[in-house]
Amino acid sequence: xxxxxxxxxxxxxxxxxxxxxxxxxxxxxxxxxxxxxxxxxxxxxxxxxxxxxxxxxxxxxxxxxxxxxxxxxxxxxxxxxxxxxxxxxxxxxxxxxxxxxxxxxxxxxxxxxxx
Numbered sequence: 001x002x003x004x005x006x007x008x009x010x011x012x013x014x015x016x017x018x019x020x021x022x023x024x025x026x027x028x029x030x031x032x033x034x035x036x037x038x039x040x041x042x043x044x045x046x047x048x049x050x051x052x053x054x055x056x057x058x059x060x061x062x063x064x065x066x067x068x069x070x071x072x073x074x075x076x077x078x079x080x081x082x083x084x085x086x087x088x089x090x091x092x093x094x095x096x097x098x099x100x101x102x103x104x105x106x107x108x109x110x111x112x113x114x115x
Contacts (some may be wrong), residue, residue: 022076024055031083031100033099034067036110043069046090052084053077069094074110 004050033039040059046055055072062068071083087094093113104112 002098003041005039022074023082024072025075026070026072027080028048029069029071029080029094031059031067031069031087031092031094032065033111033113034061034069035063035065035107036061038108039092039111042107043087043090043092047078047083047086050086050089051083054083057083 031039031043034043039061041108043059044057047057052072053074053076055074056070057072058070060068061068069087071080073083079088081097084094088097089100089103091099091105091107091111093099099113
């Protein structure tokens with residue numbers, strides 16, 4: 001009987017913890033300068049260091065300038081604008097947020113904007 005009561009209490013505890021976990025939000029961010037294989041590890045390695053609550057960032061680079069990142073985050077700890085800002089601080093345009101010029105200068109030539 002004691003084991004059954006312990007199991008029921010443990011189950012209720014697990015369910016209450018799961019109920020409090022916020023739902024992960026997901027979005028796609030356009031990163032036009034993600035045009036080569038070198039851009040992917042820069043973004044994926046830099047951005048998570050500066051955004052608490054970022055669950056995952058996966059960069060898809062395209063030679064035609066239509067690169068993007070799939071991002072997932074906890075909405076109680078960050079938001080999409082903070083993620084875009086972190087991408088911009090890494091030196092890449094992110095949707096409507098312009099890249100930090102100083103960071104962009106440090107990128108490999110293939111990862112910089114044309115012009």
